[in-house]
Amino acid sequence: MQLCVALDLPSAAQNLALVRSLHGLDVWMKVGLRAFIRDGKPFLEEIRALNPSGKIFLDLKLHDIPNTMADAAEAVVEMGVEMFNVHASAGKEAMQMVMARVSALPNPPLVLAVTALTSFDETGFKAVYGEAVEAKATQFAKDAFESGLHGVVCSVYESQKIKTFTCKDFLTLTPGIRPFGEEAGDQKRVATVEVAKQEGSDFIVVGRPIYQAANPRDVAERILERF
Secondary structure, rough: EEEEEEEEOOOOOHHHHHHHHHOOOOEEEOHHHHHHHHHHHHHHHHHHHHHOOOOEEEEEEEOOHHHHHHHHHHHHHHHHOEEEEEEHOOOOHHHHHHHHHHHHOOOOOOEEOOOOOOOOOHHHHHHHHHHOOHHHHHHHHHHHOOOOOOOEEOOOHHHHHHHHHOOOOEEEEOOOOOOOOOOOOOOOOOHHHHHHHHHOOOOOEEEEEHHHOHHHHHHHHHHOOOO
């Protein structure tokens, strides 16, 4: 299991201070939509300069028509990140086109598909997708697997079932981790590190419990000790 730290602070300076504080730890840096729109490619370069051996997960959840997604994926690869994601609900044609484009480039990154956002509860998800979370997340994961992606973003509670319906090496990245029983906030389907490990998560994403702490490095180290 690997730890992704969400760089979701209000400014680039604050996020970079967080990166500095975690220097030398075996963690991924997750750059989300707000940070990337605000700070762009130079922000990725600053992260890389601070931690040349670190890995970056660009969490933009690409979702558009197939050719536009493939064009965007190619641009992402050119920025040198080690992992990015798309929405599985864009469909198999779009995911297949993304993978065809990405696989033809040097040093292709990991590509994951978002199944069901962890901000959804059952009622909210069914209102949008017309099915229960587990059933639809599993179908989205099978679509991603058959399209050649490396894994999916899902909640901890779908991880094991998704691996059963795909294969044990199909990666699951699970947001909504509250390592020490913190409040769920705007997430609905949350879990502890121990549950994530038990359910076979390959990556866990932790944001607020780390970056809101008085000593983020200490919290990250305590999480890593639980692996």
